Amino acid sequence: MFLLTGTxxxxxxxxxxxxxxxxxxxxxxxxxxxxxxxxxHGGTAFQTTFPLELPLFAVTGSMGGLMTFTSDRxxxxxxxxxxxxxxxxxxFANGLVATSAVATIILGLTLGVGLTAAVADRVSLAENLxxxxxxxxxxxxxxxxxxxxxxxxxxxxxxxxxxxxNSPLGIAPMVGVAPIILVLIVAESAPSSEYYYITGGAxxxxxxxxxxxxxxxxxxxxRERFISPL
Amino acid sequence: xxxGYHGRRVxxxxxxxxxxxxxxxxxxxxxxxxxxxxxxxxxxxxPYTGSVEIDGIGIGHRDARARLQYLSHIDGIPDGLRVDExxxxxxxxxxxxxxxxxxxxxMLGIEELxxxxxxxxxxxxxxxxxxxxxxxxxxxxxxxxEPTSNLDPKLAREIRDLVLGLSKDDLVLYSSHxxxxxxxxxxxxxxxxGGRIGYFGRLSDLRxxxxxxxxxxxxxxxxxxxxxxxxxxxxxxxxGPEEVPNLVAELTAKGVRIREVKEMENPLEDLFA
Numbered sequence: 001m002f003l004l005t006g007t008x009x010x011x012x013x014x015x016x017x018x019x020x021x022x023x024x025x026x027x028x029x030x031x032x033x034x035x036x037x038x039x040x041h042g043g044t045a046f047q048t049t050f051p052l053e054l055p056l057f058a059v060t061g062s063m064g065g066l067m068t069f070t071s072d073r074x075x076x077x078x079x080x081x082x083x084x085x086x087x088x089x090x091x092f093a094n095g096l097v098a099t100s101a102v103a104t105i106i107l108g109l110t111l112g113v114g115l116t117a118a119v120a121d122r123v124s125l126a127e128n129l130x131x132x133x134x135x136x137x138x139x140x141x142x143x144x145x146x147x148x149x150x151x152x153x154x155x156x157x158x159x160x161x162x163x164x165x166n167s168p169l170g171i172a173p174m175v176g177v178a179p180i181i182l183v184l185i186v187a188e189s190a191p192s193s194e195y196y197y198i199t200g201g202a203x204x205x206x207x208x209x210x211x212x213x214x215x216x217x218x219x220x221x222x223r224e225r226f227i228s229p230l
Numbered sequence: 231x232x233x234g235y236h237g238r239r240v241x242x243x244x245x246x247x248x249x250x251x252x253x254x255x256x257x258x259x260x261x262x263x264x265x266x267x268x269x270x271x272x273x274x275x276x277p278y279t280g281s282v283e284i285d286g287i288g289i290g291h292r293d294a295r296a297r298l299q300y301l302s303h304i305d306g307i308p309d310g311l312r313v314d315e316x317x318x319x320x321x322x323x324x325x326x327x328x329x330x331x332x333x334x335x336x337m338l339g340i341e342e343l344x345x346x347x348x349x350x351x352x353x354x355x356x357x358x359x360x361x362x363x364x365x366x367x368x369x370x371x372x373x374x375x376e377p378t379s380n381l382d383p384k385l386a387r388e389i390r391d392l393v394l395g396l397s398k399d400d401l402v403l404y405s406s407h408x409x410x411x412x413x414x415x416x417x418x419x420x421x422x423x424g425g426r427i428g429y430f431g432r433l434s435d436l437r438x439x440x441x442x443x444x445x446x447x448x449x450x451x452x453x454x455x456x457x458x459x460x461x462x463x464x465x466x467x468x469x470g471p472e473e474v475p476n477l478v479a480e481l482t483a484k485g486v487r488i489r490e491v492k493e494m495e496n497p498l499e500d501l502f503a
Contacts, residue, residue, distance in 0.1 A: 003322045007308070014310035068309070076304030080363075083272040083300045084323050085292055224235050227274065228304050 004086065005097055008068060012098040013105075015071065016064015023061020023106050027054055031114035035121050046118055047125070051132035052184050052199070054110055058141035059148060059176040061106040065099030066152040066172055073157060078226040088223045092153065096214075099149040100142060107141050136199035140180065143206040148176030150213040157225035179206060231280025233270040239278060240266040241425045248418070253397045255416030255433070256405040259502055262422040264405045265303060268375045271403070272300040284371065299369040303376040303405075305360040307348045313359050314344040317366070326367045334362040337392070353380045361389060372402045378411065390415055409498040421501040429501055436497035442467050443474060445481070446490040453484040465494060 013020060030053055034046040072078050078091055111133065118125060152172040183202040187195055234240035241263045248254055258264050269275045271282055273289040282289040284297055307316045317331045335341055338358050343351060348359060357380050364372065374393065378386040394415055396402050403420075406412050412419070413433065421429040429436070444463030445454065457464040468474065471493075478488060 003319070007311075007319055011308055011310035071309040075309065076302045076306040077308045079269065079272075079274050079302050079304070080300065080306045080320070081323070082274045083295070083298070085273075085295050086323075224275065227235070227269065228302075230304050 004081070004090075005094055008094050008098045009101045012064040012068045012102055014064075015067050016062070016102065019063040019067075020061050020102060020106065023057040024109050027057035027061075027106070027110040028113055030057075031110070031117065035117055035123065046123060047129045048132075048195075049184075049188070050114060050118075051129060051137040052187060054107065054114075054137045055140040055144050055180045056177055056184070057110065058103045058106045059144040059180065060173050062099050062102040062145040062149070063173060064102050065095055065145070065149045066156070068098060069095040069149075069153050070156045073226055074228055074230060076228040076230070079228060082223060082226060088221060088226050089218065091226060092217060092221055095153055096146055096149055099145050103141055103145040107138065111137075131196070132199060135196065136183075136203050139203040139207060140183070140199070143203060143210050144176055144180055146210045147206055147213070148172045150210060150217060151175060154213070154217060154220050157221060231270065231277035231282065233266055233275050233277045235266070235275075239425065241270065241422075243426055245280070246420065246427065246430050248401055248403075250417075251397060251399050251401055252417035253393065253402045253404050253415050254418040254420055255412040256403055256420045256422065257409070257412060257498060257501055258422035258428075263425045264422055265375055266425075267422065268300065268302075268373045268403070268405065272298060272373050274300075297369055298371045298373065299364050299367070301361065301364050301372070301374045301377055303379065305348075305356045306363075307356070307360060309349060310347075312345055312347050313340065313351070316348055316359065317344075317362060320363050321366050324367050330366050334365045337365055338362040354382055354385060357381055358385065361392075365392070370400050372396055372400060372404075374402060374404045376405055376407070378406065378408070386411070409496045409502075412498055413496055419498065419501070421498075423501075433498075436500070437470070438493075438495040438497040439500055440467055440495060441470050442494045443477075444490075444492050444494045445488060447481065448487040448489065449485055453481055453486050460494070463490075463492075463494065 031046065031050055034049055038045040072091075078088075081091060082088065115125065155172075179202060183199060187198045190198055231244050232239050232242045233244075244267065256264050256267065266275065270277055271289070273282070273295055276290075284294040287294040289295065289298075308319065311319065314331070314335075317334070318328070321327065321331050335344060338361060340355070340358055340362060343355055343359060348356065351359065357377075361377055364374070372393075377393065378389050381389065390411065393402055393404060397417075404412075404415070416433050418431065419429060419433045419436065420427065443466055444460060445466060446462045447454065447464065454464040457466055459465065466477065468477065474491060478491060481488060
């Protein structure tokens with residue numbers, strides 16, 4: 001069933017291309033601004049803020065996963081797949097894999113371009129920057145994206161289809177970026193010695209929340225939840 | 231069996247066996263449970279009580295599922311795919327090849343739709359693509375939930391002909407709101423009422439409360455002038471279809487040139503009363 005996963009990833013990119021494009025573009029724009037502001041002075045702002053802001057764009061940019069799930073449920077695609085013998089758990093996992101794939105694309109592009117631009121701007125990349133990327137940016141990006149995806153999938157399957165700002169699709173990005181913005185504010189204002197505690201702790205909490213949600217999802221996401229409400 | 235959603239029973243005390251290859255028309259007013267019945271038979275919903283079996287094998291089993299094809303009243307085509315991609319997607323899920331996709335594309339006449347995104351198609355075109363999926367692989371049981379809704383009369387006729395072809399060797403459960411269509415193609419009727427079976431049997435065994443025929447004829451002013459008219463048809467109530475030949479002979483003897491005789495009442499209407 002690699003086909004199902006592969007097709008879902010491709011469709012997630014197509015369906016969520018606007019979010020993906022905006023997520024990548026804004027992340028690169030911000031890194032450029034950070035470099036222009038402080039690049040020639042050692043890139044201090046770049047080295048501390050760049051790893052903190054990336055999860056924000058990885059989360060908003062990977063909304064395609066949730067959009068695809070919601071669309072498939074509403075349009076009755078899941079009904080067909082269940083009738084063909086694909087289990088609800090697999091469908092749920094498929095949505096999460098697609099979200100992770102898009103988050104990987106965003107992270108790969110923004111980290112690659114951002115760090116290359118910094119090197120080109122003769123910023124000496126400190127070890128702390130790589131630690132922040134490894135212990136905060138990457139886990140927080142994936143956990144954040146999976147967090148909104150899981151919440152959104154459970155929520156959208158519990159409710160009748162709605163559109164607009166008060167729908168799961170409208171609210172999910174706000175729910176997802178809230179902890180990241182909080183970390184951004186706290187980490188920037190806290191003493192530098194607490195930087196890793198704050199970022200690492202926040203990433204660990206979000207990862208724990210995702211694990212908890214995934215454990216609950218088996219109970220909350222019975223096969224009836226995958227049936228179109230139309 | 232009983233079945234429904236989130237603990238709320240939509241179907242209750244449903245029990246039937248079907249064996250003979252034919253079209254079994256599933257009828258019922260909105261909310262009677264037709265779609266729930268199809269979803270339960272297809273293994274999408276798990277019955278709260280009882281079971282669905284194909285030749286003694288539970289519908290949850292792979293062998294039972296492999297004998298069944300399901301068409302939802304919703305198109306079920308994934309967003310973000312072109313028509314040929316969507317059909318190839320389902321072909322792979324079903325384990326059939328490209329040649330089967332080409333075959334159904336020709337069968338449904340959707341060659342020109344293949345490069346287009348599904349979301350760009352009209353309602354009728356979408357339905358046609360959705361139905362094409364049903365014919366990707368031969369199955370022995372077809373569950374078709376409103377296959378002709380949103381279709382123009384010509385295409386609806388083509389689809390009915392395809393379904394009639396299937397019913398020669400296979401079991402077809404076919405839901406429709408169109409009673410004339412149901413009467414035309416159905417051999418058996420399964421009527422749902424309030425989530426229970428209101429009637430299950432041969433369509434030919436159903437008799438309308440009143441048997442009324444319409445006669446379209448020329449030179450009928452004298453012989454039929456006492457009858458009421460509906461459009462071009464003179465209405466005559468008879469005790470049953472066995473009286474029709476005598477009536478026709480009698481009118482012909484009186485010089486009436488009969489163009490058409492048709493039943494004006496559909497016995498299926500009584501199932502909705």
